[in-house]
Amino acid sequence: MQRLYMRIFLSFWLTVTLAGGIMAVLAYINHPPEGMFPDPNFADRAVASYAQDAHRVLDRDGVDGWKHYVQSRRNRNAKMFIIGEDGQPLFPRPMKRNIPALARQVLAEKKLIIKHRNRDVFFAQPFVDHLQRPAVFVVQLRLPPPPGRDRLFRPGSLIFLGVFLLVGGLVCWWLARSLTSPIQTLRNAAQQFATGNLSVRVGGAISGRSEIKELADDFDAMAERIEQQVESQQRLQRDISHELRSPLARLNVALELARQRSGEGATSALDRIERESERLNEMIGQLLSLNQLETAVVPLDERIDLANLLSELVADANFEAHSRQVRVEVDAFDSLVIKGAEKLLAGAIENILRNAVRYSAEDTVVQVAVTQAENQRVTIAVRGHGPGVPEAAVEKIFQPFYRVDDARERRSGGTGIGLAIADRAIRRHGGTITARNAAGGGLEVVITLPMV
Template sequence: MIRKPLDSLRVQLLLLIVGSLVTAQAISLWLFVDERSLAVRAAIGAEAAGRAANVALLLEQAPEDLHASILRAADSPLARFHVDPLPTVDHLDHEAGGAVEARIRSLLGTGDKRVIRVELHRVEGALTPMTNMPSQMTGMHQRMMHDKIMGLELTLSIALESGAWLNVDTRFQRPPLQWPVFSSISFGLTAALLIGVACWYLLARLTWPLRRLAQAAESLGRGEESKPIPASGPSEVRDLTETFNLMQERLVRTVADKTRIMAALGHDLRSPLTALRVRAEMVDDEESRDAMITSIEEMQDMVERTLAFARGMAISEPPETVELGEFLTQLRRDMLDEFQLETDAPLKIRLRPQSMRRALRNIIENAVRYGGGAEVSFAQEYDRVLIEVRDHGPGIPDAQLEEVFEPFFRIETSRSRETGGTGLGLSIARTILRSHGGDITLQNHPDGGLVVQLDLPFTQSFNQQERTRS
């Protein structure tokens, strides 16, 4: 199986941790901005209320000929004060008026009952300076005023003792959001510390035993001898490792017991068959003697092939790393039946050589015997190695493509060993391939003949193990 980077448990957990940290930081920043907005609004209201209350007190205490000077002195690029017969604010603002009004009354005096009206608006886009302002006062604010940042416009109408109204138009531009540098550095250091030290160590402690367990399971599936895995990591992983060790021990013991039983059975059958052969030789009637000897030889042949089938199930031969092209070339030299071999790029694979020779020999011999010849090729597809053996014979009916793998099943209906064999060749081959972690499939070629495909694993652990040994 080819693993993508994001499929790794370690990567997914790291992404989860980093995502959680970023989310927590974003929520904290959002709360900070919201609190900052409330603080800015409170400061704006308090500052405007203070200036308005002071101006109102000055107007009521100063002579009327000084009123114009007081108003001009109070004006600024973002605030304008003027006295009018009617109030500018014709309604009360229920959102922020209460706090501003309370601030003004606290500055005017506790017993003051005059009417105070407050109106607050949000202003989108560039704020323009108040009109009728000297150019030298607005110049220093011009660049700031053209920045398209949300601002606030506060309008106050305060009743004076003379019956007139002090109208105040105040505009405040919220200061731009400043990224908290210290918080960013603190977040980066915290994330690096968690990921680089704590999380990486803890995740390695969790994922390494799992990876080692997966490699051991893969080796067990290929029939390789595997020692018990030391239990390490969290308690759940240790329990899983101990369970796997117990399962592996039981599987190996079960296969070994069955192999010993079949070997013992074959050994015990040889003695009575040999005795029957001796007795058959003593029969005087030649026709009866030949028939008995033929039957006994057939029984001996079946016993030997059954033992060969059992040896194919046994996990005794140690695996080796071989170059597949050279392996098939040597097999062609050793076989009596010639076959065509198409070699591809050098390809190293780990297998049990003697068992694999037996499987390939059975398949190639069938192709030569029933298909008139064999064409062998191999290729790598992702994490698999495919070996194809094709012949140009009549093929096999689709309904029997799977049935031919059953022990002692023969398509050829005669009972002759010369023409039909024993029906164990494909069964032995499939048993050997499956002990390697692979399989065999059959399919009829569209142009005629049968294609036997041997599927073997080609995983990174093979190469890693080979590099470790070298």
């Protein structure tokens, strides 16, 4: 969220700064130098005044007087020329190359013409020299240079720039904060909701009538609906647990009474009833465990020694595997510590070990290998030596109640829930669980978990 805040803040601030800079540059470019043209009729009056001076000097002193008059004004910004019909000045002197063409245009159009060339402005109008010959009077005005950098970086300009950036920054900070603060509040609520705190609400923390407020109201309505549904589901689970397990308990009592009163011929049927009752009881327990994993809030703050945990689980698995003539072995590995809920994680790994033992062939070994992977993660690989799983079914075996083969599941006593419980528990710890058919036969289940 901090990155979003900075992006919005910098976007606003750079936009305001850029807009202000463009406005300043345009104003600087388009602002004419002070005193350039005091009023719109400046050109007419200035050229007429210069032309009167030229007539007066020529009538009184001739060409020599005009030459002296022009040379006496050499250091000024205005230069004056009298151009004859041949395109030559009244007396030889350097002049811009465009002046003869401008003179010809004035003689043809017989009116005042103004031309701009770089910093020079040329004013040309019809003229009659002292010999009463048609000519053109030209005034070349040299404009002052544009303001230098010293004008742009005067103390007053720098103070104005600093105040502009400061005020713009404060406004942009307020805008960015007003946009990101409610989003951060909504994000925090969503994170709490994701961890299982279904009672979190954000409506009171966000005010106004903006779209974000509407989004917060929608979030509250969604959270309220989900909380009600989850509470209803949990209540149903508790009722199912009571309503199903109570008859099962009575059934087991009745089963023991039937054993005592029946003869040898009923033993086989009673044993079958007992197995199915135990299987149904196990299925109910696993189903409740699965639903609890999906809804309950489980603290994940215990430090778990993975070596001790696996040694206990392997010992328990070997006790069950002995009756199936299967062994469970774990490769030696360095002590590793992970963080989570030990009971929950133990149940997940136990389900995987029992599943591997259940489907492994006789006189085989279920291998458990632990390695430290990159990015502070640990990998636990459990490989059995059974028939494996069809490739099309590998991705589905972690779905609740999915069965690769109904007949095989009935023979093995599986319920189709154990791997789903393992999947939910591992993901609750921030890990992953995958399965693949190993080379040489058998299914390999790989767990990755974050380390402390």
